[in-house]
Amino acid sequence: xxxxxxxxxxxxxxxxxxxxxxxxxxxxxxxxxxxxxxxxxxxxxxxxxxxxxxxxxxxxxxxxxxxxxxxxxxxxxxxxxxxxxxxxxxxxxxxxxxxxxxxxxxxxxx
Amino acid sequence: xxxxxxxxxxxxxxxxxxxxxxxxxxxxxxxxxxxxxxxxxxxxxxxxxxxxxxxxxxxxxxxxxxxxxxxxxxxxxxxxxxxxxxxxxxxxxxxxxxxxxxxxxxxxxxxxxxxxxxxxxxxxxxxxxxxxxxxxxxxxxxxxxxxxxxxxxxxxxxxxxxxxxxxxxxxxxxxxxxxxxxxxxxxxxxxxxxxxxxxxxxxxxxxxxxxxxxxxxxxxxxxxxxxxxxxxxxxxxxxxxxxxxxxxxxxxxxxxxxxxxxxxxxxxxxxxxxxxxxx
Numbered sequence: 001x002x003x004x005x006x007x008x009x010x011x012x013x014x015x016x017x018x019x020x021x022x023x024x025x026x027x028x029x030x031x032x033x034x035x036x037x038x039x040x041x042x043x044x045x046x047x048x049x050x051x052x053x054x055x056x057x058x059x060x061x062x063x064x065x066x067x068x069x070x071x072x073x074x075x076x077x078x079x080x081x082x083x084x085x086x087x088x089x090x091x092x093x094x095x096x097x098x099x100x101x102x103x104x105x106x107x108x109x110x
Numbered sequence: 111x112x113x114x115x116x117x118x119x120x121x122x123x124x125x126x127x128x129x130x131x132x133x134x135x136x137x138x139x140x141x142x143x144x145x146x147x148x149x150x151x152x153x154x155x156x157x158x159x160x161x162x163x164x165x166x167x168x169x170x171x172x173x174x175x176x177x178x179x180x181x182x183x184x185x186x187x188x189x190x191x192x193x194x195x196x197x198x199x200x201x202x203x204x205x206x207x208x209x210x211x212x213x214x215x216x217x218x219x220x221x222x223x224x225x226x227x228x229x230x231x232x233x234x235x236x237x238x239x240x241x242x243x244x245x246x247x248x249x250x251x252x253x254x255x256x257x258x259x260x261x262x263x264x265x266x267x268x269x270x271x272x273x274x275x276x277x278x279x280x281x282x283x284x285x286x287x288x289x290x291x292x293x294x295x296x297x298x299x300x301x302x303x304x305x306x307x308x309x310x311x312x313x314x315x316x317x318x319x320x321x322x323x324x325x326x327x328x329x330x331x332x333x334x335x336x337x338x339x340x341x342x343x344x345x346x347x348x349x350x351x352x353x354x355x356x357x358x359x360x361x362x363x364x365x366x367x368x369x370x371x372x373x374x375x376x377x378x379x380x381x382x383x384x385x386x387x388x389x
């Protein structure tokens with residue numbers, strides 16, 4: 001009886017530990033992936049800033065993504081990081097498109 | 111036929127390059143800029159542009175005139191006078207840095223050939239403080255607005271007269287950089303300064319009438335009801351940039367100094383009437 005109980009407890013503990021380890025490994029992998037997304041977003045933000053094209057909320061979005069990552073909310077963190085990266089790329093493209101002065105047609109020079 | 115197309119394409123390309131490369135002088139820019147507003151608001155007297163949106167908004171003007179009967183910026187002028195008169199730790203005062211003061215607002219911004227940069231009044235004030243062993247003031251909020259209010263008040267009636275010296279190409283470059291900043295679209299909303307204050311001046315945005323760019327620099331520092339205090343021109347630049355969801359630049363950094371240089375030049379000929387009161 002005792003032997004059976006001991007066996008069952010050991011088996012259960014084994015299953016639980018394996019499960020936890022798997023979850024932890026999965027978490028580590030997710031965290032690393034999200035961190036990469038955040039790093040990419042920050043690089044995009046910096047690239048936009050280097051040409052004066054950073055948008056107002058990009059940095060804040062990256063900070064929020066970091067916070068969410070810390071809390072383990074990988075899906076929300078990844079979503080925000082991707083959005084921030086998009087803003088960084090658009091900000092850069094916008095600044096490059098405005099690199100040369102374009103005088104508006106409504107100003108008339110004589 | 112192919113050759114004809116090639117020739118036409120070349121001509122079109124050459125014309126395109128010609129338009130892009132065509133540069134206008136500051137004088138031509140000024141004329142085009144001021145003429146735009148003369149045509150847009152033919153009944154507005156030139157000097158009235160110094161009153162911002164109230165030059166084109168009769169209802170807003172009534173409120174503003176009522177506010178001006180008990181100007182909210184008055185205590186700031188008084189505090190500024192105290193600052194002007196109070197000796198620094200070394201016994202000197204602002205007068206030692208600005209012997210022509212306090213009515214010196216009309217001299218700024220100017221091209222400082224020696225430093226190779228646009229010199230603005232707040233920057234000059236802080237340089238004075240630092241040269242006398244004092245701590246510089248913050249450029250957007252706080253006591254800098256007191257001393258600026260006092261100087262602006264004492265300078266009322268002076269005329270905006272920014273000069274782009276022809277003997278230093280760096281001055282023209284600073285002006286051009288400021289101009290480019292003004293007409294460049296930025297931020298998530300993809301607006302330029304000109305989108306609101308030239309192209310759409312006089313239009314209503316939510317509950318507000320967009321003020322004309324002409325005269326934008328005459329009345330700073332300004333008491334804004336929204337702020338509940340007096341703020342600097344660069345604080346306003348910063349706020350405008352943020353409204354179009356662009357990251358603001360540093361107050362008194364090169365971008366905003368050059369922008370001030372260009373924008374003030376565009377108001378050449380208008381009277382200085384700071385400090386002002388706005389919504």
